[in-house]
Amino acid sequence: MKDAIYLVLDMENDLVHADGPNGRAAYGEQVRSRGILENTRRAVDKARAAGLHIGFVRVGFSPDYRECPPNSPIFSGARKNGIFKLGEWGTEVHPDLGRQPGDFDIVKHRVSPFYSTSLEAILRANGIKRIYCSGISTNAVVQATVRDGHDRDYEMVVLEDACCGLTAEEHDNAIKSLQRFCRITNSQDVVFE
Incomplete structure (x- = not known):
């Protein structure tokens, strides 16, 4: 395996599946209009063919939401709406993305996948130096991943056409704002090295 990983960020059913609560709302509209699932699958397949590690990052909480911060503007709706429950369909990776048993599964309880997760141990154990990433949303998990990864001295690469926000403007x-911290490419042009 190479010293790089492709992190697919928060591409779980509650957020991106057409039958999920957010898939029927603004996120779903952006996911469909931008071809996010197709672009992400193209990137996953290319990364696999190049011998990269693949990691799927998922946000999720215990059924009683014990890890959910009660005063968080971004997560306060999870408990109220019954979403992001670990062990349920909503926190599974979207089936079209081709997750495989050997892929890393990183579960997070906050916006950044570096905060209180197994990610840093995985990166160090595998000698990772470069992180390719994409996901939903661009202005939350993607931005947090890039900034936190940059400050930990990883080379960061974002696949822009496999990311979206609630609106095109947010994205x-x-x-x-991320261009200062990473290289921007897309699923068509990316060369996983």
Whole structure:
């Protein structure tokens, strides 16, 4: 395996599946109009063919939401709406993305996949130096991953066409702000090395 990983961020049913609560709302509209599932699957297949590690990052909480921060504007709706429950369909990776048993599964309880997860141990144990990433949303998990990874001295690469926000404007603004911290490419042009 190479010293790089492709992290697929929060591409779980509650957020991106057409039958999920967010898939029927604004996120779903962006996922469909931007071809996020197809672009992500293309990138996953290319990364596999290049011998990269693949990691699927999922946000999720115990059924009683014991890890869910009660005062978080971004997570306060999870408990109220009964979403992001670990062990249920909603926190599974979207089936079209081709998850395999050997892929890393990183479960997080906050926006950043680095905070209180197994991610850093996985990266160190596998000698990872470069992190490719994409997911939903650009202005939350993607931005947090890039900034936290950058500050931990990883080379960061974002696949722009496999990311989206609630709106095109949110996505565009997030990508503009990330350009200082990473390289931006897309699922068509990326060369996993």
